[in-house]
Amino acid sequence: MTAPDAHREPTTTLAPTAGPTTAGRPADNRFKILDATIKRHRRQPDALLEVLHTAQELFGYLDRETLTYVGRALRVPPSRVYGVATFYNFFSLKPKGAHSCVVCLGTACYVKGADRILAAVQQAYHVPPHGTTPDGQLSLATARCIGACGLAPAAVFDGDIAGRMTPAAAVARIAPWMPHDQ
Amino acid sequence: MTSDDLDTVRARERAAFAAAPCRLAVCTAAGCLSSGAGAVRDALERTAADGADSPGLRIIGTGCLGLCHAGPLLRVFRAGAPDVTYAHATPDLAAAVVRQLPDGRLPDERQLPAMHPFFAHQHPVVLENAGRIDCERIEDYVAAGGYAALQQAMTEMKPDDVIREVVASGLRGRGGAGYPTGLKWSTVAKARGAGKFVVCNADEGDPGAFMDRSVLEGDPHRVIEGMAIAGFAVGAEQGYIYVRGEYPLAVSRLRVAIRQAERMDLLGQRILDTPFSFRIDVRIGAGAFVCGEETALIASIEGKRGAPRPRPPYPASFGLWGRPTLINNVETYANIPPIIRSGGAAYARLGTERSKGTKVFALAGAIVNTGLIEVPMGTSLRQIIFDIGGGIPDGRSFKAAQTGGPSGGCIPASHLDLPVDYEALAGIGSIMGSGGLIVMDDRSCMVDVARFFMEFCRDESCGKCIPCRAGTVQMHTLLMRMTTGVAAERDLTLLEQLADMVTRTSLCGLGQTAANPVVSTLRHFRDEYMAHILEHRCPAGVCRMPRAPERAS
Amino acid sequence: MSFLDMDDRLLDLAARMDLVYSPLMDVKTFPEHVDITLVEGAVANQDHLRQIATIRERTDILVAFGDCAVTGNVTALRNPLNTAGVVLRRAYGDDEAGSPGRPPRPGGTADVPALLDKVRTIRSCVRVDVYLPGCPPPADVIVDVLSDLIAGKVDGLHNRSRLG
Amino acid sequence: MSVRTLTINGQPVSATEEQTILDVAREHGIDIPTLCHFDGLSEHAGCRLCLVEIAGSPKLHAACVTPAAEGIEVTTHSDRVTAYRRQIVELLLAERNHVCSVCVANRNCELQDLAVAMNLHHVRYEPQDPQLALDASHPRFIMDPNRCVLCTRCVRVCDEIEGAHTWDVMARGRRAMIVSDLNQPWGESPSCTGCGKCVRVCPTGALFEKGATTTVRDPDFLTYLKTAREQKLWIR
Known part of the structure; x- marks a missing residue:
């Protein structure tokens, strides 16, 4: 991660009246990248989803400041930004863990016992589905089908699809991410 | 160029x-x-x-x-x-x-x-390039005859000629509903107003379906070519591909393909030095099944909550940003280049009386050969599951095939010889759907399967209309009562009444089909429901019933 | 109270029926072969659950009488809390000022019946013949319905009063 | 302007080009139940209570968005749609915590009126008992999501008439909720003008004035405002 540069304000030219606070966030290039996306879409309100995608890629999740910033830049009311951000499963309003495990619960995976994989991971690492461990190491999520039905049951570990999973294999795959006392 | x-x-x-x-x-x-x-x-x-x-x-x-x-x-x-x-x-x-x-x-x-039955019984049209071309090289696609259909359309045909070929092909929407593609195209072509749009629905949301993903990953130019031809035919200059966020590889290959096509003047201004211009932008979904519904998809491309709106007006006259909009799914567009290349009549020789061409299916579940297949319409389920799919593994027996995902139904063994086409599947209470085909063996409980799909619909309901939002919740509650062994007969009556009501009164396709898995399992596996309700027993041994009253044994 | 609002009409009704059981009467057990029972209130604990089963067994026509019996109403306001333990802690546990409380155990004792996790409507426990919603059901409606029931008419009775 | 003729429940009626089946029915005193419709707002078409049958069409049609087309034969109260409407109201009553006897809108509530009109005396579906916190942070108004039916009248009136767009719907399906701004307490909402229009259009006791013992029902007030604004005529 780049060193925080306390002196440089994030670009606020798009929302000159009241730029968002950046407290607790490194004032790095990420807002510049976000602004570039916003500019590419000519600040059109229609680009809300695209911009939220970019923002989440940049920051990992969407906090209130980011939502406010995006709303002002695209000239969309805050409640609509919030409504859109919470409608879609992909957007997260809370920080995610350092690592992620997504268990596919699609039909093919269901038929092949994906629920047992989910239960095993939950139990082994004390993490609720769609939650994060208290130490912030692991986020567990479920997917509605990742399209890897031919390899069911499947799970995604830090972005890599793994097929023909078993409860034990899933737990083992996560083990190296976790502190040893678990 | x-x-x-x-x-x-x-x-x-x-x-x-x-x-x-x-x-x-x-x-x-x-x-x-x-x-x-x-x-x-x-x-x-x-x-x-x-x-x-x-x-x-x-x-x-x-x-x-x-x-x-x-x-x-x-x-x-x-x-x-x-x-x-x-x-x-x-x-x-x-x-x-x-x-x-x-x-x-x-x-x-x-x-x-050498002649593995998995490959021997297939008839690739949409997947004709699988294995033959490098999916990241446009030159490979061109060498395999790619973009020849676009060339032909632009240099030798008028938009009306293109539509005539599509009509003649008998192609029907591969997204599930089976609406005649040619009719849709001519409606949009006739619609008045400038700034029409062509949209490709790549929000393949049915769990158990990955046909569109495979086409986008393996042969992205085929979809681009189909869309460009559609743009030419209906008079649109802008296209959007709305891809599921769950398919990052498909998105990146599509983006590569679009850049390649632009460099070769197959997309962009003055395509192949003709007056026709056509751009394609990729839009990425964000995890909402309902966005597969066309009005919800439009709302999502417009940056809004993916809530459907009542139709009419249909997107063909009032779609994206209020403009006439053609929406087809990936596989539909992928069928267009061969139709233009060889003519609609040739294409129509494949398939059945009312369902022409081939269909790509994703085989998954309790089947030996899981994967992707393409067969002519009218192939029987038995051929698909046993000849191509290799049958049921582990010495188990076939119980049901689920088609159409959460909007579809379960087909019992008695219908295995049914020729698969739109009408035949609808006739036994299922649907073609987008092509997901999940095989279940005797270890699957059909009541639990219905509960699984109802949970899916409950969680994916957008919440705009009451029947779908609250009806799926109650149907799920009733199914939970059954699978946990606390249901009574009146719960079944309530379930059947709700299934009818939600089907008839919901605003969009999600709600209108949400009860299909319940209705179809009730139709073909009613005895399993009765065992859960009257005997507090799960014949497949799936449902655990710790709270159940004493068993009638 | 609404019952008493029937005033002198109550006397007419009384002439046409025998009141065999009521919370105000000194009768410990619910009698057998009762023609009509008006059940007020919802089912909140194990004792109620046993009672309603007995009532159903020994009654010809069971009337869910008033919103609490029909919908749970005010008594079911605790249902979003989900479990009896939470309800008891909320009611008898430490208060907001910090003074310590002594919440009873959810399982009940020999003298106090166990609280159900959720307050249940009469319908969710036993078959109900007539619904008479209202908080309270108006006196006129009670007179009408009781008169009809005594006269042997059962159909179309529940349409006379409203929720709330 | 072309005039159209059609029949509703066998009664011949005429309609203008812009009119919906609902408009025409109401004009002729035929009561089609609605919940999300409010005169002066765009149509939401979500409550599905106004579904009617049109002869020759297998589908049901939402009267609020279906044009009164030439020659159609509309049936507003077939046994089938009446039964469906009843189920819809039952679903709503089971969805949130609608406790009429302690609700500020008791006897002045459109949901309760619907139940009464349908002779709905009990609900067959399992109450969902959601745990929802009441928002009393606004100096003048209260939002009680326990009574909300998600008709979005408040969202639409705030957006379309007041122009503030303080309200919107968050999440989806059974988790959907009406929220102000970034789901913050209403009293802290920078965008709310405090105009109270949302309170006036709420069909139930979800939005009400602090200290009020009942709610206000004024179905014509938006039409009044719009006529005043657009035509400078204050018609009461």
Whole structure:
């Protein structure tokens, strides 16, 4: 991660009246990248989803400041930004863990016992589905089908699809991410 | 680049193809990649680079070869010799193949039989390029006859001619509902107003379906070409592909393909130096099944909550930003180039009376050969599941085939000989859907299957209309009562009444079909429901019933 | 109270029926072969659950009388809390000022019946013949319905009063 | 302007080009139940209570968005749609915590009126008992999501008439909720003008004035405002 540069304000030219606070966030290039996306879409309100995608890629999740910033830049009311951000499963309003495990619960995976994989991971690492461990190491999520039905049951570990999973294999795959006392 | 220039490229590439007597194709669809196809490809390239004595060898990363469970798949094409396909390929095997190629004696281990039934019974049209082209090289697509249909449309046909061929082909929407594609195209073409749009629905949300993903990953130019032809036919200059966020590989390959097509003047301003201009932008979904519904998809492209709106007005007259909009799904567009190339009449010779052409199915669940297949419409379920799919593994018996995902139904063994087409499936209470086909053996409980799908619909309901929002919740509650053994007979009555009400009164297709899994399992497996309710017993042994009253035994 | 609002009409009704059981009467057990029972209130604990089963067994026509019996109403306001333990802690546990409380155990004792996790409507426990919603059901409606029931008319009775 | 003729429940009626089946029915005193419709707002078409049958069409049609087309034969109260409407109201009553006897809108509530009009005396579906916190942070108004039916009248009036767009719907399906701004307490909402229009259009006791013992029902007030604004005529 780049060193925080306390002196440089994030670009606020798009929302000159009241730029968002950046407290607790490194004032790095990420807002510049976000602004570039916003500019590419000519600040059109229609680009809300695209911009939220970019923002989440940049920051990992969407906090209130980011939502406010995006709303002002695209000239969309805050409640609509919030409504859109919470409608879609992909957007997260809370920080995610350092690592992620997504268990596919699609039909093919269901038929092949994906629920047992989910239960095993939950139990082994004390993490609720769609939650994060208290130490912030692991986020567990479920997917509605990742399209890897031919390899069911499947799970995604830090972005890599793994097929023909078993409860034990899933737990083992996560083990190296976790502190040893678990 | 003009049409003639493109012909030159095609000729050059074909010559280069012919000069390479040997091609090694590694399946680089998401399935095989997750089984280690990347390492196999690396090993091929490393070994080929080491040995100087393999001239004319080409290594390509290709689209889905279909047999996902046996991945990574490696296929060897040699001039004058039959193709050889390896299952579960490893880097070591790959290296051995490259080293032994010059002798013409390939390793025997892990070779699939020459006429493996999985491949023998298929009829690829949409998937014709799978295994043959490198999915990241536009030149490969062009050499395989790609963009010839677009050339033909632009140079020899008028928009009306294109639509006439699509009508003649009898092609119906592959997204599930089966609306005649030609009719849709002519409606949008006739719609008044400038600034029309062409939209490709790649929000393949049915769990158990991955046909569209495979097409986008393996042959993205085919979809782009189909869309460009559609744009030409209906008079649109802008297209959008709305891809599921769950398919990052498809998105990146599409973006690469769009850039390549733009560089060769196959997209953008003045395509092939004609007055026709057409742009395509990719829009990425964010995890909402309901966005597969066309008005919700439009709302989502417009940056809004993916809530459907009442139709009419239909998108064909009032769609994206209020403009006439053509919406088809991936597989529908992928069928367009062959229809234009060989003519609608030729295409219509495939399939059944009312369902023309082929259909791609994703086989999954309790079946030996899981993966992707393409068969002519009218192929029987038995052929699909037992001949191509290899039957049920572990010595279990077939119980049901689920088609159409959460909007579909379960087909029992008594209907295995049914020829699969739109009408036949609808006739037994299921739907064609987008092509997901999940096989269930005797270890699946049909009440629990209904509960599984109802949970899906409950969680994916947008919440706009009451019947779907609250009706799916109550139907799920009732199904939970059954699977936990606390239901009474009146719960079944309530469930059936709700299923009817939600079907008839919901605002959009999600709600209107949400009860289908319940209705179809009740129709074909009512005795299982009764066992849960009257005897507090799960015949398949799936449902645990700790709270159940004393068993009637 | 609404019952008493029937005023002198109550006397007319009384002439046509025998009141065999009521919370105000000194009768410990619910009698057998009762023609009509008006059940007020919802089912909140194990004792109620046993009672309603007995009532159903021994009654010809069971009337869910008033919103609490029909919908749970005010008594079911605790249902979003989900479990009896939470309800008891909320009611008898430490208060907001910090003074310590002594919440009873959810399982009940010999003298106090166990609280159900959720307050249940009469319908969710036993078959109900007539619904008479209202908080409270108006006196006129009670007179009408009772008169009809005594006269042997059962159909179309529940349409006379409203929720709330 | 072309005039159209059609029949509703066998009664011949005429309609203008812009009119919906609902408009025409109401004009002729035929009561089609609605919940999300409010005169002066765009149509939401979400409550599905106004579904009617049109002869020759297998589908049901939402009267609020279906044009009164030439020659159609509309049936507003077939046994089938009456039964469906009843189920819809039952679903709503089971969805949130609708406790009429302690609700500020008791006897002045459109949901309760619907139940009464349908002779709905009990609910067959399992109450969902959601745990929802009441928002009393606004100096003048209270938002009680326990009574909300998600008709979005408040969202639409705030957006379309007041122009503030303080309200919107968050999440989806059974988790959907009406929220102000970034789901913050209403009293802290920078965008709310405090105009109270949302309170006036709420069909139930989800939005009400602090200290009020009942709610206000004024179905014509938006039409009044719009006529005043657009035509400078204050018609009461």
